[in-house]
Amino acid sequence: MKSIVLVGDGMADYSVPELGDLTPLQVADTPNMDFIAEHGRCGLAKTVPDFMPPGSDVANLSILGYDPAQYYSGRGPLEAASIGVALDKDDIAFRCNLITQRDGLIVDYSAGHISSEESRSLIDAVDSKLGANCKFHAGVSYRHLLVMKQGERAVCTPPHDVVGQPVNDVMPHGDGSNTLIDLIIASKAVLENHGINKRRRQDGKNTANLIWPWGQGKAPSMPSFKELYSVSGSVISAVDLLKGIGKYAGLDIIDVPGATGYLDTNFSGKAAYALDSLKMRDFVLVHVEAPDEAAHMGSIEAKIKAIEDFDKKVVGRMLDELGEYGDYRVLVLPDHYTPISVRTHTAEPVPFAIYSSAKKADGVDRFDEFAAKEGIFGFVEGYNLMRLLMDDKREL
Missing domain, CATH: 3.40.720.10 (Alkaline Phosphatase, subunit A)
Structure with missing residues (x-):
C-alpha cells in the first residue's frame, strides 16, 4: 500500500x-x-x-x-538540517531573512523574492563583516540561517507578520536580544551599498538591505x-x-x-x-x-x-x-x-x-x-x- x-x-x-x-x-x-x-x-x-x-x-x-x-524546538534548527549545518548541543539556530526596509518601515519580508545567487553573495558579505562570534549560512532565495550561542529566549517576530510596520517597533526584545539588535543594525551598512543592491535599485527592484533573525531553537x-x-x-x-x-x-x-x-x-x-x-x-x-x-x-x-x-x-x-x-x-x-x-x-x-x-x-x-x-x-x-x-x- x-x-x-x-x-x-x-x-x-x-x-x-x-x-x-x-x-x-x-x-x-x-x-x-x-x-x-x-x-x-x-x-x-x-x-x-x-x-x-x-x-x-x-x-x-x-x-x-x-x-x-x-x-x-524552533524553525531555525529545521532549516539548519536542510542545508547540512550540524548544530552543537549549545548552538542556537535562527532563520535569517534578507528583507527590505525603507524609510524606517519593513516593506518586503523577501526582498522581492531575491534570487539564491544574489542572496548568497549578500549573506556571505554579512558573514565576512559580522560573523566574528556567530555564523551566517546561505539558504534559498531570501531564507538564510544564523547560528550563535545566545538568544534562545529572545522574542523575535517573523517579518511576514509585520510588513508595513516600523523596524524599531518590532525589533527582537527580551533576554538575549541585544546582540540580535546589534547585528540587524550593523547589517544595513554592509548591505545597503553592496553592488548587488545597487543593481537591484537601478532595476527598480526591492533591495535586500537588512537581515531579520527569527524562529530560533536548538536541535530537536x-x-x-x-x-x-x-x-x-x-x-x-x-x-x-x-x-x-x-x-x-x-x-x-x-x-x-x-x-x-x-x-x-x-x-x-x-x-x-x-x-x-x-x-x-x-x-x-x-x-x-x-x-x-x-x-x-x-x-x-x-x-x-x-x-x-x-x-x-x-x-x-x-x-x-x-x-x-x-x-x-x-x-x-x-x-x-x-x-x-x-x-x-x-x-x-x-x-x-x-x-x-x-x-x-x-x-x-x-x-x-x-x-x-x-x-x-x-x-x-x-x-x-x-x-x-x-x-x-x-x-x-
Whole structure:
C-alpha cells in the first residue's frame, strides 16, 4: 500500500468579499481535490496547538505525525538540517531573512523574492563583516540561517507578520536580544551599498538591505518516521524547513529542478519525482509553497491560480498515474490558514480529505473549508492524521 500526502501550503482562507463571500478554495477550479473529497473521507484537523505559533514548521510536524508540543524546538534548527549545518548541543539556530526596509518601515519580508545567487553573495558579505562570534549560512532565495550561542529566549517576530510596520517597533526584545539588535543594525551598512543592491535599485527592484533573525531553537530529538510507521519514504519541497523536518524524521529529501518555493515553482516536476520515488518507497509527502506566498502578497488572483495549479499539476498528475502502483491512499490538505485579509498564518483547523483505493466514501462532494466539516472524521488532532492515513482500518 502506497501512502501519499499532498500539502498546498496556506490554501485555507476566510470568506473574501470580492469573491462573493466565498473562499479562494471554493472559487478555484479543483476537480482533483474534489474527487478525493467526494470519493474519500473528510474532516478538520488542528495542526497548530493553541499555545504555539501557526507556522509551517509546527503544522507540518503535525501532518507528519509528530506532536509539536513534544518535538518542536524552533524553525531555525529545521532549516539548519536542510542545508547540512550540524548544530552543537549549545548552538542556537535562527532563520535569517534578507528583507527590505525603507524609510524606517519593513516593506518586503523577501526582498522581492531575491534570487539564491544574489542572496548568497549578500549573506556571505554579512558573514565576512559580522560573523566574528556567530555564523551566517546561505539558504534559498531570501531564507538564510544564523547560528550563535545566545538568544534562545529572545522574542523575535517573523517579518511576514509585520510588513508595513516600523523596524524599531518590532525589533527582537527580551533576554538575549541585544546582540540580535546589534547585528540587524550593523547589517544595513554592509548591505545597503553592496553592488548587488545597487543593481537591484537601478532595476527598480526591492533591495535586500537588512537581515531579520527569527524562529530560533536548538536541535530537536525525535524518532524516525520508519520507527513510527514501519515504512520508508521521502519529502519533496523547495522549502528548507520541510526538508529539515524530513531529515530529522529520517526521510529521503528529493530535490526537484525548478522547484522555487514561489508561484513559478515546477508543479509538474514535483508530481513526477514523487511518482518515481514511490517505485522504491511506500510513502511520499509533496509540499507546495505557492498558495501561501500568494496569500502573503495579498493577491486573490495569484492564490486562486496557485491552488488551481496545485490541483491540476500535482494532485491530478498523481491521481492519473497512481493506479499503476496497486492499492494506495492519498491525504490532501493545507498545513494552515493564510487568509488574504491578514496576509499571515492563522491557527484554525484545516480541511483534509483521505482517498483510499480500498475504502468507501463518506458523502462529502467537494474539498473546501466548509464542506470538510461534514466528513466522517469530524475533528482530529493534527498529529493523528498520519495514523489515519497509514492505518486504513483505524477510526479515531
